[in-house]
Amino acid sequence: MNGEHLESTVEHKPTYGIYILVWLVLMMLTGVTVAVAGINFGNITVATALTIAIIKSYLVLTFFMHLKTETATFKIFVGVALLFLLISIALLFSDYSFL
């Protein structure tokens, strides 16, 4: 147990740089999403906004929340949780979008 613990923290030396870089990208993406919303793409607008939001949360999950350096268990767990949400949305919309 402890071996696993040491592995996941000591291996990666803490540095500030990467986080500031990620933050800059997040800022940029925020700018992009606001700018894009100004232009009327019609139906694609929502899709674009959501895609950018997904990219942003991916960055937060991977870097800020250290998912990158965690063991496989953590990644599987996140996968299971997201899968549950996706299934719920998909099945719920089997009722609504085909009405």
Add this chain to the structure above:
Amino acid sequence: MSTIAEHTVGHVHRDDIGSRLGMWLFLFTELVLFGGMFLVYAVYRFTYQHEFHVAAKELNTSVGALNTIILLTSSLTIVLSIIAIRKNNKFLSVFFQISTMVLAFGFLVNKYFEWNIKIHHGIFPGSETLLGKGNGEIIFFGLYYVMTGLHALHVIIGVLLIEVMAGYTIKGRINSTNYVRLEAAGLYWHLVDIIWIFLFPLFYLIT
């Protein structure tokens, strides 16, 4: 007959991975909690597409964007505070934690004024102005208040959590070898951020 202290063993064996695993599992419940509301949002957005467009025009995009920037920055500062404590820089860590709290406070002030203006314009659940509008708009603002309100509640809880962590850091209970609690608080804070990352486009950018 001797007295046995409960869980002597529990304290000897610290399991940081276990703690983080537990925190992640807790975050899933938060995620699904908001997920339920996103389901509601999705269904009504599908049902009342046009009215959601019209209603969203009432919201101020720049206020939302400003809050996004504030929260993203606070996410950065909290993660930097963890790096700082790992590098055994207690002062810098506390500084970053306080910055996070200040930013969160800024977010809440911003939110307060935003809500205030809406309420002044007579847009709140049950108001005459709102009831005069279409069903879709009533639901849009209902969702707006409930979702951003619940999110703001999470921000407040997060601030309290970080405040406790800052206290621990100052006292040295959180230090360069034992910082899992700060990590857990950080994880919580990032989740609050992620939820906002979705709330922002769904409410402010669909005009």
Add this chain to the structure above:
Amino acid sequence: MIFGSNHIELVNGAFWFIVSISFILLSFITFLMIYFVFKYNRKKGKKAVNIHGNTKLEIIWTVIPVILVMAMFWYGWIGYRDLKNPPKDAMIIKVTAQMWKWTFEYDNGVKTDSLYVPVNKAIEVNLHSLDVNHSFFIPAFRFKRDVMPNRNNSIWFLPATVGKYDIACAEYCGLNHSAMYSKVIVLPKQEYDAWMKNELAKKNASSTQLPIVIDSTKVK
């Protein structure tokens, strides 16, 4: 069983189909349990044999139930499809539910507390609720449909036998939920026409005294 509507055959068919399979399987499981308990009883000094499993057997008792339940699904689905799609010439009646009564409105504006229908004529009921959820349930005809505010449901049936059948409310709706009964009265064509003529005359005679129609939106 009273054969009162067109749906009965398919619903009963699917029901007895599943019940029979279930009964066979349940008897088989129960028989095996009892047989094993006696045959391999410890009191008889039986020594246990460790058998870890048998993949072939597992596959068999996965595949066979899958096939069986798919058949059940199919049987259930065709009956439902039948229930869902009314013929084009169906006679439309508007049903309004409220705590705790039913109102039936015919296309000529006649309103009644009981549902009068001619025999052998497809009837489509459009269901509306004025307050909470109800459910339009005719046990003898083997169907129900929920009646909800802000939502238009409909269902159709073809009454096959003349007679009187119960209409119940099947979705809990408060204090007198269990008293929310009405009747569907299936009449021969001539009797129905005579009844309708009579009702229409009554309505025209007292039209000024009739209460204002609460929800008069045109039925889709």
Add this chain to the structure above:
Amino acid sequence: MHNNGHAVSYLDYKGKHSGIFAWILSTDHKRIGLLYLMASLLFFAVGVTFGFLMRLELIAPGRTIMDAQTYNSLFTLHGIIMIFLFVIPGLPAVFGNFFLPILIGAKDVAFPRLNLLSWWLYILGALLAVISVFLPGGPADTGWTFYIPYSIRTTTNVMPALIAAFILGFSSILTGLNFIVTIHRMRAPGMSFFRMPLFVWSLYATAWVQILATPIIGITLLLVTIERLFGVGLFDPALGGDPVLYQHLFWIYSHPAVYIMILPAMGVISEIIPVFSHRTIFGYKFIAFSSLAIALFGSMVWAHHMFTVGMSETAQIIFSLLTFLVAIPSAIKVFNWVATLYKGSISTDAPLLYALGFIFLFSIGGFTGLIQGALSVNMHIHDTSFIVAHFHYVMFGGTGFGIFAAMHYWFPKMFGKMYNMKTAKVGFWVLFVGFNTLYFPMFVMGWLGMPRRYYDYLPEFHIYHLISTIGSWILITGLIIMFTNFIKALRSKTTYTAINPWGGETLEWTIPNKPPLENFEVIPTITAGPYEFKDNDEFLMKENN
């Protein structure tokens, strides 16, 4: 760590608190398990009483002992109490707490203090539910489903009940969270996932459902509360809301909740059958994976509660199909259990009787579930007493008998006493007969068109209601026999010292009865699966004498 020779039992050790505080502030998983047991049995008694009163009311048409409003509140409370306070915590929180750490060779759960918090939340929620009964306005009368719009129209105390259910949900979530981390991080050396007892597997699958599905009901009930307070329009049809959406959200949790209830019971059965057949379980991996499959598919079938609301055809087909498929993993389990009896050395003690009773009753519950999964038949029997019978066969005949089986199985380990086996068997048969007399007539009258949640009924259903009510008396007699047997055993002075009365091979049978505070003096190293019965003639010989 202090230890003077032999360890003090979990019932007797003295911690830093004394008196009742030694219990309600204890973080020991066994004490918490026992606290849950006492609380949930108390609520079970209340739930049974309500059920008994309802049956008494229905003994004849018209008013017999209560008015309609009382009846409506009773079935609401009966549902809330039985589901949230007894059946859901009954196995995970009671026996999971007590035995999960022992079964995997751990000293406690991963987060003992969080575990205590779960219990406190449970008590808080329970108290709120109780208080809601006595506040002005009267107890909630919405049914445990809180269907919109009735639940936002009625003037009864719906809000305390909603908040109670919300809090109870979080209690359940925290237990699940604790179990997952415990199973991942605290297994004894050598205890790989495939050497875990099947009860642990089932708790693991359950815990995932608890964590992922429960928040949905949490937010839904919160939204109903907000709707009642502020009228935000999210569900209220008068403001454009969709009552069907509420039902979707409600069942996204509440159907998986059925699996929260039944999965651990299946786990208990998987423990008992090999032990009492004295041979290894048939198809270990198939049973283990079928638990996960049930958890997964169980999250995808919720809308079969809503076939009559008028969903899209696509949704009807998908949910009906998935409903049929979710039966498969349960069927696999049943077949494997029966196969485990084959060529065993079967001892028909009370735990096995309850396990076999479970298989029979749960199978009936499962088969009648198939009947409802068929779309056309569902149109007829939905919301009739057929459904009431079905879910009582699953939840009482299934989970309830699972809980009773667990109680008989682990009783000597938990308390160091032994109940009278003959009385236990008599209790089982009375319970079994009473159960079927009570619930089977409901299938018949449901098919004949008797709607559920009916205070009054047409005279043609009288005979079935009468039989059913008589059945409730037999059932309660059985319960009384069972519980007095337990109480007698607890009060007897003779201590039961055999640490392995049934010849089980799992870890709880290697430690003393009334396990000591930290379960194991030395954490065991695991070298084989949980049901590898050595051919220990010694045990069987002793048994025969």
